[in-house]
Each structure stands twice: as structure tokens, then as C-alpha cells.
Amino acid sequence: MPPPDPDTGPDAEFVTFFAGGQSFSLDIAHVREIRRWSAVTPLPHVPKEVLGVMNLRGSVIPIYDLSARFGLGPTPENPRNVVVVATIGSQTLGLLVEAVSEILSVSRSSIQETPDLRSDATRAGITGIIGIIGAEEGMTRVIDLAAVIRCGTRPAA
16 A cells, blocks of 8 residues: 655645634634534623633633634624634633534645735734635635634734
């Protein structure tokens, strides 16, 4: 049996969704479930993109508005809104998004690098966008969820 071709790399699966009217993707290995939006309990003194907390089968998890996190404004209320429940290491959290669109299966080699278009002033910041995948309906941005969340209150670009 020949060894795997390093140029194509193993397949990867991504959940694609919309936030701020734009398409984003998250490695499916980080996704635990997708839930309909329901009210959260707000917390004081948190960044504007932290909507509050939700009880998920006895565990309290923070809910982030991904659109607001990327500086695209708050997610408008809509019955199609969902929460993508994801994990980063041992932390579970929820991402409010406008809608989940599909699951993409692509070779890792088809993920293109994101051009570095940041100014010198923002170069030290972490954008959280680690690649671009060409899809049938256009391009989708691949996010590094750990980088997006650890950025604190600085807007991710």
C-alpha cells in the first residue's frame, strides 16, 4: 500500500455557519452539538460579545455572539439563529450564529492561507482566521476558536 500523498493531506470536516452575514467554518472535531437559540442569563462586567451563560444539561457555559466578536455588529434576532456548542480543550462554550449551512469535507491542502492584511498597529493581535476554503457558494473563513476566544475584548479581524 503506498503512503498517503503529503500534497493532498488527510480530509478534514468543517461545520460552516453565518455570522455577520459572512461564512465561517469550524473544525468539526471542536463541535459538540448545535442547539436552537434560547434566552441566556446575562452577566455583569463582561465584554459585549459575551451574551451571558446557558445551562447545558447541568453545566453552565458562556455564550459568545460570534458576529460581535469579529466586529460585525450584534447578531440580529431571528428564528434561524442557533448556538454552536464547541469545546476548546476542557472548556465548553456556545457561539451564537445566524444559521448553520453545511458540513464541508475537504483535503487539508485545499485550505488556503489567509493573506496578512493587518496594519502594523494590529499585527501583534490575533485574528482567529487561519485559512480560507473555496466552496460552491463562495469562500468560507476557517476560524481558530481558541485564538478567537483568548483574544479577550480586542476585536478579532
